[in-house]
Amino acid sequence: MTNSIEIKNIGKKYDITHQRGSYVSLRDVITNILKNPFKHAKHKVKKVLGKIEKEEFWALKDINLTIKKGEIIGIIGANGAGKSTLLKLLSKITPPTTGEIKIDGKVASLLEVGTGFHPELTGRENIFLNGAILGMTKKEIVERFDNIVEFSGVKQFLDTPVKRYSSGMYVRLAFAVAAHMEPDILVVDEVLAVGDAEFQKKSLGKLDEVSKTEGRTILFVSHNMVAIQKLCKKTILLEEGKIKMVGETKEVIDFYFHRQGETSKLPLEERKDRKGSGNVRFTKCELLTPSLENRVLKLKLSYKNKTENTYNNIKISVDIKNTNGEHLANITNNVLDQKINIQKGVGSIFLKIINFNLESGEYTFSLFMATDKMNSEILDSVEDVLMFNIDNGGFYNTGKLPPIRSKVFFDFIFNNNKN
Amino acid sequence: MSGIKKIMSKTTIIKPKKTFSFEDIKEIWQYKELAYFFAWRDTKVRYKQTFIGIAWAVFQPFVAMVVFSIFFGTLAKMPSDGVPYPIFVYSGLLFWQFFSSALSETSNSLVGNAGIITKVYFPRLILPISGVVTKFVDFGIASLILVGLMFYYNITPNPIILLILPLLLLITFIAAMGGGLFLASINVKYRDVRYVLPYFIQMLLFVTPVIYPASIAGKWSFLLALNPMTGVIKASRAALFGTEPINWELLGISLIAVLILLVIGIIFFKRTERYFADII
Known part of the structure; x- marks a missing residue:
């Protein structure tokens, strides 16, 4: 099988100041220069000469990976392990600091449902806008429009501004658009975490269906191990910006939980x-x-x-x-x-x-x-x-659960003497 | 040839970003539909959100014209090259509004679309471009008032205006783009820029011959000529009212100046582009 994605020596560095999200203000910069011009000049010179050590942070380092066409790969790891950064590099949102990625085919990335949805626009208008943002042509959107509407189940609200939608409807419509992209490579971040259980089931089913289409490569990041196990044969474990393990999903997940148990033993x-x-x-x-x-x-x-x-x-x-x-x-x-x-x-x-x-x-x-x-x-x-x-938990203090799965529990008493 | 599927394969290589290349222009062309959708969105939302809708595009320059006519035309007796002051100031305001609103739209185009920039890839230049394009609609609507005023004051324009109009719009477009690209980049880096910007743009109004004729500056008028919008507004008045011949030389200089501004803007934009998604 041919390679779909080849990742060679990829690294991504952030300056810590950027990471903290504190913005530099022009006012501060100007007042600093005016107050202390010499100090500022000296600082600049030092900076150019590389004498000041910047606070750096490698979100990803030395990543090497080859993904074959048609593979469905899960990516797991703790928060801050670099999962999202990897997806951002693959979807070209931010360039790598080192290395090279070779991608064969059209990539669509789904890092969030409803990117670019505008609250003032109607459902119909947002389908077109969101579709275009996700990389579909107008012709493709027109062709798939009916399917999108049907999948979303918000047909009667198509001409209502989405600001009046319930959050459930909003997510369903957004996911419906995303589900109808037909890329060669699909990159999905933790998007199923939103929405109710029914929606999650439906969207997972759709992903499953998409994954069975011949030759489609999928990269799937999630904290939901059940979903990962269901969808992906192979899984990658990232830890502190490096690939810790690649292998059969079950093995990787077991290893991950074992390790996680160890980190949570740290004070x-x-x-x-x-x-x-x-x-x-x-x-x-x-x-x-x-x-x-x-x-x-x-x-x-x-x-x-x-x-x-x-x-x-x-x-x-x-x-x-x-x-x-x-x-x-x-x-x-x-x-x-x-x-x-x-x-x-x-x-x-x-x-x-x-x-x-x-x-x-x-x-x-x-x-x-x-x-x-x-x-x-x-x-x-x-x-x-x-x-x-x-050990002896559960709603009823007996450690037992109703034999038929319940979503809601009530306090109750059976009594065969009085009514 | 039924039954045979055409296999299209495209290889992308992602590497640390370098500076501007011709690939970028090709890419923008590929994404032209998205640019159209952004412009469509902005136009649509603008006319949906404001209570009076389309009328807003007319209302804004119209009220400005009335206020300026009363204070500068009637009370201060500002000269207007022999043309009735209201139509004189409106012709200037028309181009000025286009320029200033396009400039502020572009400079906010990155920060205003941060949510999209951090989640989806597309050539970032699309955003400022569609920001300026949106303003053409306002310009078109506001021009209707000018046509009305021409009838009211019974002024017949030189037909050359139809020829020169695309050129004037092009110069204004490039000026707003060039300046806007530069401002958009520093707006991402320094978040207080957006608060200063409205004042800065307001100040620009007074160094542009909108409410006064360029001739008022006398021997200092060459200083005004440094401002590309001077050439645009002067040429539009020359063609509309026939008070003076069109100064082609000045227009040429303006065109060259805005092209230089555009190149500087693009270089700046490209240099900071790779950080956008990280710091926005």
């Missing part, structure tokens, strides 16, 4: 695989109620504030996932309008979950903290901070 303070500005960091996450009596779970989250400021109105969120990487719950102070403040130095936040009724199994907590303002700054975000086991 939280020493973990490096985190996102955010780092102005405030979680330092410890303790489970205060290991036995889960009365289905009450208490967590103590310790933090260290590295700045001289206090932060008011912080958004904290705790995510619970199962070992398949499936998202189960998001617990955040936002929904309760509860205010949390971060003081100077060190401190702790306590969380009490009442009616904690997960079924028996293994779960992990992920922590997230951000300022709750317009230009929200992510302070810290760490995945799989704490792993815990529930």
Whole structure:
């Protein structure tokens, strides 16, 4: 079989200043020059001569990979491992710093559903706009229009501006357009994470169908291991910008979970695989109620504030996932309008979950903290901070689940004496 | 030849980005449909969002004309080369609005489309190009007022205006593109530029003979000639009102000046293009 993608020695470097998302303002640059012209000139000269070490960060390094035509490859790895960067390089959104990629065929990238959707335009207009942005010609869009509409299921709202759509309709329409691109190589990022379960099933089915079309190459990034296992024969594990493992999907996923278990054994303070500005960091996450009596779970989250400021109105969120990487719950102070403040130095936040009724199994907590303002700054975000086991869990305290899968659970009592 | 599938194969090579090449022009041509869709989107959204819709394109220069006519024409008695002041100032405003709105549209074209730039590839130059193209529609609509004014004041234009109009639009287009490309690039890098820009563009209005005739500058008029929009506005008035012969020499200089501006703009744009998706 011929090669579809050949990646040779690819590397991508970012300057840290860019990564933090802090913008340089022209005003600051000008005032700096005016205040201290000589210092500025000296700095410039040093910079040109390469005497100042820039803070650099290699998001990807020494990536070598050959993908054959018709292969369906999964890409997994922790946050910040370089998965999205790799997809961005393949879709030409950002150029590599070193190396070369040779691609045979037309590439379509789906890094987000609904890129370029305009809220003021109608569904019909957005199909054309989005299709063109994704690389379809007008003729192709016209040809596939009916199929797109049918797949989306929003036929009666075609002439309504999409700002009036429910988020479910919006996502369905957006995915419908994307699903009808017919490229040789399809690059898909974590796009199935949006939408409800039914939509996920439908879109996964569509991807499956697309993948069976002769000779189509697909690269699929996801945290959803179930989906990866279902779609991909072969999987790549990225870790800190390097390829850690390539092989059969099952083997790679097992290896990944094993490793992940090890990283989450590292003390939280020493973990490096985190996102955010780092102005405030979680330092410890303790489970205060290991036995889960009365289905009450208490967590103590310790933090260290590295700045001289206090932060008011912080958004904290705790995510619970199962070992398949499936998202189960998001617990955040936002929904309760509860205010949390971060003081100077060190401190702790306590969380009490009442009616904690997960079924028996293994779960992990992920922590997230951000300022709750317009230009929200992510302070810290760490995945799989704490792993815990529930032996006798479940909604009914018996460890048992209804034999027919239920989406909703109720409290109930059967009684054969009284009514 | 039924049953035989044509196999089209295209090989792409992705490497660290270099500077401008002729491949880029070819690529822009390939993506012309997308440029059309962006222009279509902007036009459509603009007329959907504003309450008075299409009328906005007419309303804006019209109100400016009325205000300028009262303050500069009637009260300050600004000379207008013997032409009624309202039509004199409107002819200038028409090109000025085209230029200034295209300039500000282009300079925001990258930051304003950040969501798309970080998710999909296409030649980035498409964005500023479609930004300027959008403004042609406004120009076309606003020109109708000029036609009305010509009838009202009973002025018959020199038919040469039909010949010279495409040239004047071309010069304005290139001027807005060149300046806009430059500003769009620094706008990505320095986020406060967009707040300064409206003032900067407003200042430009006063060094362009829109509300006053170029002749007012006397022996300093050569300074005005450095501004390419001076040539455009002077030539349009010369053709419309026949007050003076068309200064072809000045137009030629303007054309060369805007071409140089365009080259500088493209070089700048290309040099910063590779960072856009990373820092936007």
